[in-house]
Amino acid sequence: xxxxxxxxxxxxxxxxxxxxxxxxxxxxxxxxxxxxxxxxxxxxxxxxxxxxxxxxxxxxxxxxxxxxxxxxxxxxxxxxxxxxxxxxxxxxxxxxxxxxxxxxxxxxxxxxxxxxxxxxxxxxxxxxxxxxxxxxxxxxxxxxxxxxxxxxxxxxxxxxxxxxxxxxxxxxxxxxxxxxxxxxxxxxxxxxxxxxxxxxxxxxxxxxxxxxxxxxxxxxxxxxxxx
Amino acid sequence: xxxxxxxxxxxxxxxxxxxxxxxxxxxxxxxxxxxxxxxxxxxxxxxxxxxxxxxxxxxxxxxxxxxxxxxxxxxxxxxxxxxxxxxxxxxxxxxxxxxxxxxxxxxxxxxxxxxxxxxxxxxxxxxxxxxxxxxxxxxxxxxxxxxxxxxxxxxxxxxxxxxxxxxxxxxxxxxxxxxxxxxxxxxxxxxxx
Numbered sequence: 001x002x003x004x005x006x007x008x009x010x011x012x013x014x015x016x017x018x019x020x021x022x023x024x025x026x027x028x029x030x031x032x033x034x035x036x037x038x039x040x041x042x043x044x045x046x047x048x049x050x051x052x053x054x055x056x057x058x059x060x061x062x063x064x065x066x067x068x069x070x071x072x073x074x075x076x077x078x079x080x081x082x083x084x085x086x087x088x089x090x091x092x093x094x095x096x097x098x099x100x101x102x103x104x105x106x107x108x109x110x111x112x113x114x115x116x117x118x119x120x121x122x123x124x125x126x127x128x129x130x131x132x133x134x135x136x137x138x139x140x141x142x143x144x145x146x147x148x149x150x151x152x153x154x155x156x157x158x159x160x161x162x163x164x165x166x167x168x169x170x171x172x173x174x175x176x177x178x179x180x181x182x183x184x185x186x187x188x189x190x191x192x193x194x195x196x197x198x199x200x201x202x203x204x205x206x207x208x209x210x211x212x213x214x215x216x217x218x219x220x221x222x223x224x225x226x227x
Numbered sequence: 228x229x230x231x232x233x234x235x236x237x238x239x240x241x242x243x244x245x246x247x248x249x250x251x252x253x254x255x256x257x258x259x260x261x262x263x264x265x266x267x268x269x270x271x272x273x274x275x276x277x278x279x280x281x282x283x284x285x286x287x288x289x290x291x292x293x294x295x296x297x298x299x300x301x302x303x304x305x306x307x308x309x310x311x312x313x314x315x316x317x318x319x320x321x322x323x324x325x326x327x328x329x330x331x332x333x334x335x336x337x338x339x340x341x342x343x344x345x346x347x348x349x350x351x352x353x354x355x356x357x358x359x360x361x362x363x364x365x366x367x368x369x370x371x372x373x374x375x376x377x378x379x380x381x382x383x384x385x386x387x388x389x390x391x392x393x394x395x396x397x398x399x400x401x402x403x404x405x406x407x408x409x410x411x412x413x414x415x416x417x418x419x420x
Contacts, residue, residue: 005403009403009406012406037410040411040414041410043413044378045406047356047359048359048363049379051359052356053262054266056279057279060283061258063283064257064287068253070248
């Protein structure tokens with residue numbers, strides 16, 4: 001590169017100071033060959049700057065961005081991430097109270113739904129022997145009416161096999177005309193009994209169909225109860 | 228803030244977001260820089276489809292290597308460097324038969340340029356542009372690269388040094404030889420008509 005070429009290149013690269021630019025322009029004015037070389041080079045630079053610029057096609061931009069996008073995770077990867085991703089639960093008192101209310105209402109509702117179903121569940125049958133024991137029915141009883149005419153008595157009771165010969169257990173009630181009556185339930189069987197007048201006088205039932213000795217020289221009334 | 232500095236700042240923010248797996252941010256970087264990268268590749272390889280392929284490779288490489296990008300540098304400079312290397316790799320492997328041009332051998336053409344003629348006089352503007360594009364494609368890759376960055380992309384020698392990792396004087400010499408070669412080709416075109 002000679003001095004003239006160097007000047008041209010520095011002029012094109014805008015590396016000349018003002019004095020050098022003046023000297024260069026005077027030189028090209030005087031030297032037609034230098035002027036021609038400079039103009040040709042200047043033309044190349046000028047034309048290069050206005051060469052048409054191509055615009056990237058939308059398809060190119062779209063494909064390029066798509067190639068950089070992260071791959072869509074599979075169903076399993078999304079599930080795994082959802083299960084294993086650590087989470088932080090943020091809460092406040094109002095939120096916790098609301099959640100507690102919802103929980104209480106839900107549990108109450110659940111019981112309301114479940115209760116009738118419990119009734120409908122079939123319970124395994126209890127063994128027949130047990131049932132027979134627990135539900136053992138009482139033997140049938142016969143109501144027996146005892147009557148004693150004793151107008152002068154203040155109280156009348158009856159003592160016998162059915163009440164352990166206790167004169168205070170079964171009292172007779174007085175009716176009009178000095179008739180004393182009592183109705184007592186008795187199991188079928190044979191009983192001996194006596195009336196006790198005013199708590200001290202023991203007498204056999206004068207209306208009894210049968211009497212039996214008591215072993216002490218007195219007679220007990222005998223009552224046969226049958227269904 | 229000057230426009231250029233604002234653009235650099237916006238690029239830095241988009242890079243930071245991209246590093247946090249914000250793919251939309253890198254999409255914006257693509258929108259901002261794809262035209263320049265596609266044009267550089269087009270001027271280097273002379274084919275639009277190949278240029279877009281090279282631009283795509285450049286962006287993919289940049290995306291993968293984004294963590295190595297130094298924030299004290301301009302993203303555009305870093306991207307230009309990746310794209311320039313992609314283009315040279317392509318020229319090296321896809322066009323193995325194309326050797327460097329001997330610029331000095333054509334110097335004699337310069338003396339035949341008619342004094343009163345210029346390319347503009349004899350060729351229409353469209354013809355000049357078409358001939359210039361073809362002439363650029365005939366430049367040796369290293370000269371082509373320097374000329375395109377300087378006069379088509381409008382970069383400074385300082386930026387070119389950073390992109391190409393080549394000394395500034397060497398770059399000025401490459402641009403000079405590129406300009407000279409193109410000037411001779413256009414002048415010879417006028418002589419032949």
